[in-house]
Amino acid sequence: MKKVVLRVFGMTCNDCVSRVRAGLLEREGVLDASVSLKDGTAVVQIDEGVVRPDDLELLPVFKGGRYRAQVRSVE
Amino acid sequence: MNDEYDLVIIGWGAAGFAAAIKASEITSGQARIALIGDGPLGGTCVNFGCVPSKYLIEAAAEAHAGSRHRGVSLARPSVDFRELMNGLREAVAGERTRKYEQVIARYENVELIHGRASFVNDREVVVNGRRISGYNFLVSTGSSPVIPDVPGISEFMTTNNFWNMSEMPSTLVIIGGGAAGLEIGQAMSRLGSEVHIVEPRRLVPPHADPDASSIIARSLQADGVRLHLGFTAARAEDGYLIIKGNGEELRIRADAVLVSAGRTPNVEGLNLDAARVAYGKNGVATSRTMQTSNPRIYAAGDVVAQRFMLETLAAREGAVAAENMYEHLGIEVNELEFPRALFTQPQMASVGTLEDECAGCRSKSVPLESVPRARIAGDTDGLFKVVVDREGRVVGVHVVAPNASEIIVEGAMAVRHGLSLSDIVDQPHVFPTISEGIKLAAQSFSRNVEDMPCCVE
Ligand SMILES: Cc1cc2nc3c(=O)[nH]c(=O)nc-3n(C[C@H](O)[C@H](O)[C@H](O)COP(=O)(O)OP(=O)(O)OC[C@H]3O[C@@H](n4cnc5c(N)ncnc54)[C@H](O)[C@@H]3O)c2cc1C
Numbered sequence: 351m352k353k354v355v356l357r358v359f360g361m362t363c364n365d366c367v368s369r370v371r372a373g374l375l376e377r378e379g380v381l382d383a384s385v386s387l388k389d390g391t392a393v394v395q396i397d398e399g400v401v402r403p404d405d406l407e408l409l410p411v412f413k414g415g416r417y418r419a420q421v422r423s424v425e
Numbered sequence: 426m427n428d429e430y431d432l433v434i435i436g437w438g439a440a441g442f443a444a445a446i447k448a449s450e451i452t453s454g455q456a457r458i459a460l461i462g463d464g465p466l467g468g469t470c471v472n473f474g475c476v477p478s479k480y481l482i483e484a485a486a487e488a489h490a491g492s493r494h495r496g497v498s499l500a501r502p503s504v505d506f507r508e509l510m511n512g513l514r515e516a517v518a519g520e521r522t523r524k525y526e527q528v529i530a531r532y533e534n535v536e537l538i539h540g541r542a543s544f545v546n547d548r549e550v551v552v553n554g555r556r557i558s559g560y561n562f563l564v565s566t567g568s569s570p571v572i573p574d575v576p577g578i579s580e581f582m583t584t585n586n587f588w589n590m591s592e593m594p595s596t597l598v599i600i601g602g603g604a605a606g607l608e609i610g611q612a613m614s615r616l617g618s619e620v621h622i623v624e625p626r627r628l629v630p631p632h633a634d635p636d637a638s639s640i641i642a643r644s645l646q647a648d649g650v651r652l653h654l655g656f657t658a659a660r661a662e663d664g665y666l667i668i669k670g671n672g673e674e675l676r677i678r679a680d681a682v683l684v685s686a687g688r689t690p691n692v693e694g695l696n697l698d699a700a701r702v703a704y705g706k707n708g709v710a711t712s713r714t715m716q717t718s719n720p721r722i723y724a725a726g727d728v729v730a731q732r733f734m735l736e737t738l739a740a741r742e743g744a745v746a747a748e749n750m751y752e753h754l755g756i757e758v759n760e761l762e763f764p765r766a767l768f769t770q771p772q773m774a775s776v777g778t779l780e781d782e783c784a785g786c787r788s789k790s791v792p793l794e795s796v797p798r799a800r801i802a803g804d805t806d807g808l809f810k811v812v813v814d815r816e817g818r819v820v821g822v823h824v825v826a827p828n829a830s831e832i833i834v835e836g837a838m839a840v841r842h843g844l845s846l847s848d849i850v851d852q853p854h855v856f857p858t859i860s861e862g863i864k865l866a867a868q869s870f871s872r873n874v875e876d877m878p879c880c881v882e
Contacts, residue, residue: 357431357560359452359751390455407753416453418751422560 351381354403355423356392358385360416373411377401392419431456432750433550433559435542435695438468439736440565440726442525443743449532451751458535459557461542461550467525468567469727470736476520477588478608480513482768485612489648489770493803504616506593513588544700547719561721561750564702564709565743566695568688568727568734573600577661581682584609594618594681598666600658601686602629604767607645609683611769614650621651621677623658623668630767634780634810634823636790637773641825644771644806690728705730713757715746723750731760738763764837766830771807774833777821777840780812786820788812789869791862793826797879798857802827809862811836811846813870818843822863832860846870850882 358370367385370392374383379400385392394406403424406412412419432448434441437460448456465472488502529535540552549558570583582590584605597613599606602624614620622629622645628638629645629652642652656670666679690708697703703710703718708730715723723746726739738760745756766774771793780788793799793807804827812821822836839849849867854860856879865874 359455361455362453404753418452420560420751 352396352398352403353425354394354396354406354421356394356406356419357422358390358392358412359418359420361385361387361390363387366417370411370417373409373417374406376411377406377409380406391422428459428555428557429457430459430536430557430559432561432563432747433459433461433542433557434563434565435461435550436468436563436565436567436691436726436728437462437466437525437537438565438567438726438739439470440567440728440739440743441563442467442529443740444563444565444723444725444747445529445532445535447744447747448751449534451747452534454532454534456534456751458532459538459559460529460535461538461540461552461557463539463541465521466529466537467521470739471521471525472517473585473588474605475736477513477517478584478605478612479768480516481509481612482608482770484509484513485615486770488617489615504593506616507591509616510588510591517588541694543694544696544702547700547702547722561723562700563743563746564695564697564717564722564724564728565726565739566691566728567739568690570684571687571689572684573658573686575600575658575661575666578658578666578682579661581684583684587683590681596621596678596680597683598623598658598677598679598681599683599685601684602626602631602652602654603685603687604630606683606685607641608768609685610650611645611648614645614648619651620649621653621666621679623653623656623666625655625657625670627654629654630773632779633767633773634775636808636810637775637823637825640771640806640808641767641769641773645769648770688727688734690730692728713759714749714755715742715758716749733760733763733765735763735765762837762841764830764833766833768830771804771825771827772829773823773825774829774836775821775823776833776837777819778812779821779823780810783812783814783820785815786812787870788821789866790823791865791869791874793859793862795865795874796826796857796859796862798859798861799826801857807862809866811849811863811866811870813846817845819846819849819867824862826859826862828859832863835860835863 371385379397381395383394542550542552596619598621610620656668659667659669665676701719709724725742727734764776790810794805799805807825810823819839846867
């Protein structure tokens with residue numbers, strides 16, 4: 351298991367937080383995600399055998415719409 | 426406020442601005458951006474480059490305007506150079522305010538920081554003793570004029586301070602026959618200076634289509650510019666510049682000297698090694714996605730080791746760098762798709778490859794004289810040349826015409842989209858326009874244009 355910290359851009363309300371969290375949890379291999387509106391971050395627990403940290407940046411929730419993500423750290 | 430940014434941009438010219446704005450748009454204004462710069466906001470293009478030079482050229486064209494038609498005569502215009510330069514500086518200040526200062530002020534997420542930046546490590550730069558850390562960086566520090574070593578020369582201008590001039594020099598010697606030297610040289614000659622251009626190579630501008638270059642050289646000479654091709658500036662003494670070449674030595678009176686002998690990327694003083702960014706004297710090495718050897722650090726514009734120094738290329742690269750940071754799409758920039766122009770009269774514009782750079786390519790050209798509109802206008806110095814590869818795709822277009830800089834965009838579309846000759850021939854044009862020249866050049870691969878009546882499809 352790995353802990354990935356994402357910088358998330360484009361969130362403006364609690365609704366955004368739920369959408370980003372749901373978008374992350376949709377992906378197989380994402381075990382848990384906590385999203386902070388105040389910091390513009392998401393802390394994501396992943397099973398690195400199933401999903402790579404960089405794959406998170408390319409999830410549908412971060413494409414097309416208003417949210418964008420960057421992997422900032424992997425532990 | 427802490428000094429931690431999502432993006433730190435070093436250099437606030439075209440590339441830096443484009444990146445700051447694109448990054449803000451993509452992140453809904455949430456990326457915290459430091460835009461660091463030295464000198465006036467907007468960098469080279471607006472302050473010392475495109476804008477003042479095109480202003481001078483426009484003014485000189487008015488001063489030079491004559492009639493080409495029987496029965497029309499124009500009064501000889503007079504030039505108040507001091508007033509002209511005041512107007513030029515006002516225009517520059519106006520553009521800077523409108524397109525840079527006021528624009529960036531609308532972005533609350535972008536902080537402007539005045540000073541020279543230098544990397545401390547790959548996460549931090551220092552500006553006037555202040556440490557600024559960031560996640561992504563963009564190196565967009567532009568380029569500076571190259572100053573050749575000419576013994577005895579004490580006072581000279583570069584394109585950085587040429588625009589501060591108020592007195593028209595009676596003789597102006599320009600060292601370097603590149604785009605800036607030719608444009609400024611022709612304009613100053615038209616305004617009344619005696620202009621000499623000294624260039625070691627035989628072709629002006631260098632790296633251009635040779636047929637196109639010779640038309641430009643002829644046009645400048647016809648305007649009174651003295652072109653010293655094959656000559657180098659050897660030394661200066663008592664208000665004269667001694668130039669050598671072709672086994673000769675000439676003494677030219679020089680009331681003013683403008684050095685425009687090329688530009689070098691601004692990599693000095695950035696301490697790029699500390700950030701593990703690979704670079705050489707030709708600039709910062711990047712992939713086509715504008716990423717440097719350090720994946721979190723990008724570079725864009727004149728500082729990049731690449732062939733062309735263009736405002737449009739700088740801005741595109743800055744925007745693409747920002748897109749690649751936040752969109753993760755790996756968008757690439759192909760500089761050969763960028764059209765470039767020399768704003769002399771006639772203008773010269775090119776896109777893609779030159780004939781002699783491309784093995785197996787074929788080319789055809791038609792003189793501007795073959796284009797009906799040019800004959801009607803009485804302005805026939807020019808040509809259209811099209812270069813195609815083995816598969817018949819258009820890979821280069823070179824134009825000399827009064828409005829070549831506007832017309833070249835059709836060629837740029839052809840090169841960018843890999844169009845064929847028949848795509849160009851089948852494209853309806855307007856009769857009578859100069860732009861029909863590209864169609865004629867494409868037709869000339871399969872028929873003799875001199876045997877064609879007007880408007881042949
Ligand atoms: C006379 C002339 C005419 C031109 N005409 C045209 C034209 O008609 N069309 C065209 O497309 N192009 C033209 N160009 C070229 C065009 O101006 C440049 O390609 C373009 O401006 C490059 O933009 P840039 O953002 O890369 O660099 P710049 O605009 O040079 O910006 C770089 C900025 O970085 C700053 N800087 C440098 N080092 C540091 C540091 N260590 N820390 C902080 N800041 C730093 C500089 O002071 C500057 O503000 C012309 C150039 C000249 C000189």
